[in-house]
Amino acid sequence: MYSYKLFSHENIPLITHIKNVGDRCYKIIKNKSVNFSYEKEKLMYVSKVMGYTHDLGKGTKYFQKYLHQMITYKKSDVNEKLRSHGLLSALYTYHMLKGFDEELALMAFTIVKRHHGNLENMDVEYTIDSVKAKNVKKQIKKQLNELEKEEIKYILEKLGLEYIDEKVLLNGIEDIVYEAFEQLNEIQENNDLDKYIIYKFLYSCLIFSDKEDAIFHKSNGIKYDIPCNVVDKYKTIKFKGKNSELGDIRNEISKDVEDGIKESNNRIMSITAPTGTGKTLMAISAALKLKEKLKKDMKIIYCLPFTSVIDQNYEVYSEIIEKVMGKDKVTNDRILKHHHLSDIKYVSEAQNYNDNKAKFLIENWNSQIVVTTFMQFFNTVFSDKNSQLVKYNNISNSIVLLDEVQSIPFKYWLIINKLFKVMAETLNIYFIFITATQPLIFKEDEITELISQPKKYFDKFKRTKLHINLDKIMYSDFLVEMEKMILEKKDKDILLILNTVKLAQSTYKFIKDMDLENTDEYFLSTGIIPKERRNRIRQIKIGNIQLDKFTYTSILKLKTKVKANLKDKITKLNKNKRRKLVVSTQLIEAGVDIDMDIVVRDMATIDSINQSSGRCNRENRGEYLGDVYLYNLTNEKGTEYNSFIYDNYLITKTKEVLEDKDVIYEEEYLNMNKQYFEKVKKDMTEDDSKKLIKFINELKFKDVANNFKLIDVQNKISVFIETDDYAKAIWNKYKEIMNEKDVLLRKERFNTIKKDFYDNVVNIFKTKVKESEEMGIAYVSYEALNGSYDRETGYKMEENDVIL
The missing domain is CATH 3.40.50.300 (P-loop containing nucleotide triphosphate hydrolases)
Structure with missing residues (x-):
């Protein structure tokens, strides 16, 4: 029996980790109804090879020494470049796939190379000058000299892959430079959003599987068991014996939406209804009925523009599950809320988590119903960041509800139109846009209104x-x-x-x-x-x-x-x-x-x-x-x-x-909204969207992320306001945590107080803040409260301040 000496993480043999990751990547794609320009089986194989090879670079003595020192001493003196493993692993990936598909091999090379970092613009990624190539070759040669070749050969044999000779790996660096240059020319002429989506999807499959195995050493599946008629049952229980004209209208609209779901074959739909007509219940019911119609397990992602609304909608959905399924069924694998202030706590019927495991499950939307913000969803769609793209694969096979879509800036209408149509087909997503004031993001023949005659309800x-x-x-x-x-x-x-x-x-x-x-x-x-x-x-x-x-x-x-x-x-x-x-x-x-x-x-x-x-x-x-x-x-x-x-x-x-x-009556609001959006669309500039489309076509991931800002970044600073003894205790705890030298531990400890901490924080324009920053945040002590904060009207502004 072979005795493995190489490890990927503490007490985890390298072969165990990479096999788990490769098998998980393969399974993710197998279980998804994706429809890319590449055959699904081809992508399954490529993702498996990426998983099997993504950490082969850890087989050097440099990395093994680094791992041992970190486990033993929490620090290491091993050279950072020599202990790195992304590039060496990526070379293996490329050569394993080169004969299978050259384009996918180069894509996989970049993904593995970047699996611990963020995605880069492809014109930067694929442009390597002779000096850089020489330095890269020198680094790889040193790493290969210290590679535990015998065990790597054995690992590859067990995984059904061929061993690549070190000379081939070294010489292959020039091949990759040449192939990258050729492909860069093709990319610059590309007019296909599909490549951008598939790149991020494969990248997400790898980093998700890698992190999941490192944290759990197993996969975390979801059992879909929320009844499709759960909202109907809830309304029967909740409103039994309660009749009102408004309630009758709400029920009529819900029935209309349900009929629309039955008849629609479109992946992009809308619900246009007056305010106060119960869209919270209507939306989730529509998604569940659509899931029933499709006869598939689909994640429901309910997005709202404001964090303040998420908590109240989450409570409504939790109550639905409690009333119909039982209190013990209100678990995070059924209903989950996720925004930047979410508690780091994840409860399932099997187990409760409140550490990094909880953080991973929450941030990757491991639930049947996810209630989240526009910011979280759109950051996932347009980001280049590892931390945000890890859940990108989880938006496939989903029904995405976008509530209050009128808040989407008009300058992004065109890019959302183009990208969402492709995402819907390739990633198997159904979008439902919900609002009383429907923006004209899609043409009439591109979107299906689920309410047959919205005007009928506005007139009521x-x-x-x-x-x-x-x-x-x-x-x-x-x-x-x-x-x-x-x-x-x-x-x-x-x-x-x-x-x-x-x-x-x-x-x-x-x-x-x-x-x-x-x-x-x-x-x-x-x-x-x-x-x-x-x-x-x-x-x-x-x-x-x-x-x-x-x-x-x-x-x-x-x-x-x-x-x-x-x-x-x-x-x-x-x-x-x-x-x-x-x-x-x-x-x-x-x-x-x-x-x-x-x-x-x-x-x-x-x-x-x-x-x-x-x-x-x-x-x-x-x-x-x-x-x-x-x-x-x-x-x-x-x-x-x-x-x-x-x-x-x-x-x-x-x-x-x-x-x-002089006066507009409510039944005329629908026409008022329509006139407004027609005027906006007619004369608006599409330059911002067109620039984003160009960046997407050219696979400039960083430029896409930098140029899509759902909320304009303002020069604001956070100010902690100490209004009582509890806030004082939270601030003292924060100071203690910030003195923690271990960055990961510091972040983990802060998560335990994050919600309470931000309950006492306001964001003010930097030029208006009177206090100096302390550990990354301005601070108003209880003793200094009267000078900066009024308990009735809040932070004291200057005369010319216009902060929202």
Whole structure:
């Protein structure tokens, strides 16, 4: 029996690891319904060879010494280049596949070479000058001289691969340079997005399998067991005996969507429905019904533009599973949320994880239903980063729900149109775009609307009317009008949405100074720490609670102390309901589920105006009970405040749609939205998208990533606000963790406090931050709180600040 001496990781023989990785790569592709320009069997073989060869470079004495020193002493004196294994392993990969398929061999060479790094532009990757080639050859020769050849031969024999002579490997460096140069010319003339997708898919298969085996030493499959009618069952349980006009409309729309799913053969679909029509339940039900129709195990990836909404939607979906399948079935292999503040905790029926294993399972979306952000999804689609592309293979065989798609910048419409159509076919993805204001990303013959007649439902809603005044109004005059409205509408809950924090803060102070009776004032902006924002939103929402029979029955099931407190609060609210005045920035549009009588909105784009209207008479308490007032605020110089926030092109198109109109009723919103997006599409520049398409065709992975920014990068800095003893304890813990010398351990320890830490963090423009940075973040101590932070209005801004 052969005694293996080479190891890939601590106590893991090299042959065990590379065989597991190769077999896992092969299995991933075998189980996927992918449809590339290459035969599936060909890709399966190439991926297996990549897995079998990706760590052969660890067979040198240099690496084995490095591994031993790191395990024993946590440090090593072995030369970094000589202990590296990517390039030597890649040479083996290339020669194993050269005779099989030259193009795929070169692709595999680059993937293996980069499997511990990020993807590079191919013009950089494939351009090697003579000096560099000479240095590479010198390095490889040294590594080959210290290669444990006997064991490598034995390993390759066991894996069914031929041993490559060291002379062939060395001479092959020039061959690769020549072949790369030839292929680079072909790539530069390429007009096929397929190559970009297959490159990232194969890369993801390898790095995913490599990391999974290194962490778990086994694969982590998902058993798909969520019933396709789970939402129907949930609604029967949840709303039994509760009938309302709004509920009937919601059920009618859901039935319409279900019928649309049955009839559609398109991979790109849309759901266009008014705000407040239960899209959260409708979307997941549609995806499950589509999965049932396809008769395939498909991951459901539900994407939202805002982190703040993810938690509430995740809770809804968790409740669905709990009510129908049982509380013990609410596990992360069934429902998972993932954003940058997610807890590093993964619970399955078999085992619980709260370490690197949990991190891997969460970040790679190991679940039947994933609730995540646009940022996470689009970063995966357009990124060049190893850490983000590791889950790229997991978006294949999936149903992707993109909610509130109107938030996608119009400059990216063309690239999303082109790329998603190819991804849908090659990776077996079904896209469903969900919104009340459907942007014209796809032509009518490219996308299937699942609601047969959206206008029918928009016509049924007569909740709000939009009062339009595009004339410029000085802020001081606006305040006079607001004072009059607030005093006249004494029984109305009013929401004011301003375009800048400073403007919102000033407006809130003005209202507070009115010293109103029987009124609760609330202020919301991103300048307030997240945990306090959530608390205020809960307080605003609780004022809407009416103690009906259904609510009362639910309260009776609660624990005695909680039940008594909640009943007491609700009873008091119902006996003496206080009026609510809320002042906010655009933050309130981010899916915050509140219901107001009047909404006042500073000038914005049509889609934002629509979202603002969705906070008014949301529960359809009566016909046209909701009034939405649009003002065009200016400063003393006559500059419109919207110009600090919105693209002038979009504001111009909004004004074109709204000009010569005094009032628009809700049933007319659909047509208003359509006119707006038609105008935007007609005259918009597609230069940004065309540049991205060019980079994708040329396989310039880094340039693609650098030029796709879903949210414009702003020069902001994070500020930790210490408002109480718990925040002080978290800050002290953070300082302790940051002094940890081991980078990986430091990151792991920070993950344990990450959510609590960022609950106390606001992001402010660097030029406006008064505090100095401490360990990568600015810090406001409890003792210095009054100088920098107001508990009601948040971080104290300068007079000319316009932060959202």
